[in-house]
Amino acid sequence: MREVTTITPRPMVGIGYRAPLDAWTRANLHQFDVLEITVDDCIFGSRRRQSAIFDLVGRVPLTAHGVGLSIGTDVPIDLRYLDKVAEVIERLGAPAYSEHLAFTGVPGRELGNLLPLPRTEAIAESVIAKVRIVQARVGVPFLLENITYFFEWPDSDMSDVEFTKLICRETGAGLLLDVENLRLNAANHGLDADEFVDALPTGVVREVHVAGGATLIETSSERPFVADTHSHPVPDAALDLLGYVLRRHRPAAIVLERDERLDAVDEILIDMARIRSRVPSLQSECPDADMSVGSTG
Amino acid sequence: MPTCLLDRQVRLLEYLTRGVVVFGDTDGAPLDKGLRGIDRQSLRLQARVSHEKRMRRIGAIFPRTFGLLGDSRDLIIREFTDACLPTSTGFIENARQFRDFIWHRRERQTVTPPYLHEVAACELGLAEARAFAEDWDRMTDVENSQSRNSIRRHPGVVLLRCAYDIRSVFANGEADPTRRDTRLAINMPPGSEQPAIFELAPAIFDLLAVMDDWAQVATLDVPFHLNDVICDLTKHGLIQTRLEIQ
Numbered sequence: 001m002r003e004v005t006t007i008t009p010r011p012m013v014g015i016g017y018r019a020p021l022d023a024w025t026r027a028n029l030h031q032f033d034v035l036e037i038t039v040d041d042c043i044f045g046s047r048r049r050q051s052a053i054f055d056l057v058g059r060v061p062l063t064a065h066g067v068g069l070s071i072g073t074d075v076p077i078d079l080r081y082l083d084k085v086a087e088v089i090e091r092l093g094a095p096a097y098s099e100h101l102a103f104t105g106v107p108g109r110e111l112g113n114l115l116p117l118p119r120t121e122a123i124a125e126s127v128i129a130k131v132r133i134v135q136a137r138v139g140v141p142f143l144l145e146n147i148t149y150f151f152e153w154p155d156s157d158m159s160d161v162e163f164t165k166l167i168c169r170e171t172g173a174g175l176l177l178d179v180e181n182l183r184l185n186a187a188n189h190g191l192d193a194d195e196f197v198d199a200l201p202t203g204v205v206r207e208v209h210v211a212g213g214a215t216l217i218e219t220s221s222e223r224p225f226v227a228d229t230h231s232h233p234v235p236d237a238a239l240d241l242l243g244y245v246l247r248r249h250r251p252a253a254i255v256l257e258r259d260e261r262l263d264a265v266d267e268i269l270i271d272m273a274r275i276r277s278r279v280p281s282l283q284s285e286c287p288d289a290d291m292s293v294g295s296t297g
Numbered sequence: 298m299p300t301c302l303l304d305r306q307v308r309l310l311e312y313l314t315r316g317v318v319v320f321g322d323t324d325g326a327p328l329d330k331g332l333r334g335i336d337r338q339s340l341r342l343q344a345r346v347s348h349e350k351r352m353r354r355i356g357a358i359f360p361r362t363f364g365l366l367g368d369s370r371d372l373i374i375r376e377f378t379d380a381c382l383p384t385s386t387g388f389i390e391n392a393r394q395f396r397d398f399i400w401h402r403r404e405r406q407t408v409t410p411p412y413l414h415e416v417a418a419c420e421l422g423l424a425e426a427r428a429f430a431e432d433w434d435r436m437t438d439v440e441n442s443q444s445r446n447s448i449r450r451h452p453g454v455v456l457l458r459c460a461y462d463i464r465s466v467f468a469n470g471e472a473d474p475t476r477r478d479t480r481l482a483i484n485m486p487p488g489s490e491q492p493a494i495f496e497l498a499p500a501i502f503d504l505l506a507v508m509d510d511w512a513q514v515a516t517l518d519v520p521f522h523l524n525d526v527i528c529d530l531t532k533h534g535l536i537q538t539r540l541e542i543q
Contacts, residue, residue, distance in 0.1 A: 047432050048431045073303070074303035074306055075303060106310050108384060109314065109382055115306075115343070118302070118305075150343040151340050151342075152336075154334025155334070225339075227346060
């Protein structure tokens with residue numbers, strides 16, 4: 001009888017690199033399995049910032065995240081930008097490149113916030129075509145990140161997860177699952193976060209974002225909105241959702257995003273430990289196994 | 298309903314960046330037909346959150362200017378929002394929009410305090426000097442040059458001529474600076490992590506203003522002994538010198 005032992009590498013746990021925390025990050029490098037680098041900092045950042053980032057190559061595994069692609073804007077994809085991204089990724093030795101399934105602006109106007117797309121098959125087709133361009137141009141797996149949003153387009157006829165799955169299925173792109181975004185969307189729009197996680201196919205969740213800090217925005221409607229701030233410790237509810245995700249999926253990396261109150265670095269290290277405590281042990285029943293080792297019993 | 302997604306996206310961004318939407322007067326901003334069916338309250342929320350994010354970027358560069366706005370702050374920010382659409386997420390780009398807005402606003406109406414635009418320009422200068430230093434590769438100091446004994450204004454220097462001596466606003470927060478024609482240079486002095494503001498004599502200010510490119514010292518016609526000040530200006534990082542030993 002053949003006995004199969006499933007061995008799944010533990011996800012790497014780390015933070016998104018932030019320049020104001022450069023010295024602290026270097027002093028605590030041993031605390032992080034991975035750092036997520038914002039590729040736009042390597043393209044548009046100052047020379048000093050670029051030097052600091054590239055100096056990390058070889059010291060700690062790096063993964064690449066972008067904020068400037070605006071893949072959802074209905075214009076041809078900026079190939080010059082994409083080529084720069086590809087160069088940065090090669091220099092970083094990053095195993096994957098992630099971007100948001102969203103748009104941030106149109107020619108001549110930039111909102112600086114992630115905006116949702118109408119969730120229709122036609123729009124999905126448009127995004128699929130662009131994802132294929134990214135994949136052809138960038139030499140590592142491409143991941144799309146779910147966003148949090150305030151409004152929905154009236155012609156959306158697919159659910160968030162159906163739309164995401166369709167694009168990932170047709171392109172082979174992975175998902176950077178932002179647990180906090182999912183949690184806030186559940187709160188703001190009445191979605192079921194667990195159902196979203198359950199609906200994702202095995203293997204699609206390649207990386208995970210977690211964050212803390214949310215602000216309640218009062219509106220004139222009956223229901224207030226919650227917006228993420230990346231400013232405080234990860235709430236227990238987000239960690240619970242992370243645990244739920246990790247029981248079903250096995251991402252390669254879990255990245256804590258922190259953008260505000262950066263002086264409270266102790267909170268970041270405590271969050272690292274709290275996140276690690278939710279990561280299943282080496283051998284698990286996680287169905288999303290990366291590696292199976294057979295032995296004759 | 299327009300079928301072109303880009304058309305709808307353009308209309309959406311136009312709507313989300315309009316002052317009447319950002320500041321809550323959605324009744325005054327009817328939805329474009331391409332956006333009909335989207336919940337207005339949600340759009341207003343999106344507009345507000347995006348606007349606040351942009352103003353946090355701008356406010357980080359203009360702490361003293363914002364402090365001086367006083368009771369006019371809401372009005373001026375409202376006017377700025379209507380006049381200057383967001384075209385970039387960059388700190389400096391947004392800050393330049395705000396400085397330009399404040400600078401030109403005084404041409405249309407009385408500004409209080411009267412040196413507000415000068416403080417704004419100085420704060421932008423401090424941010425630009427800091428950003429330049431972040432990008433400055435000292436290796437460019439040894440670029441090839443055929444010039445001998447030549448100097449130029451350091452490319453990271455920001456020059457600013459003011460009607461008030463606004464340095465007091467930066468030195469001790471004094472809100473009533475002296476009215477006096479003041480010529481300032483803002484830069485990051487060598488070895489410093491923070492930008493500095495210098496007052497320059499008129500002749501030196503005028504000289505620096507025209508020295509974008511390298512010029513041989515011997516060819517400069519100035520009403521003072523240039524060699525006497527080169528050392529001082531170099532020490533403060535206001536000029537670069539290229540001295541070639543034969």
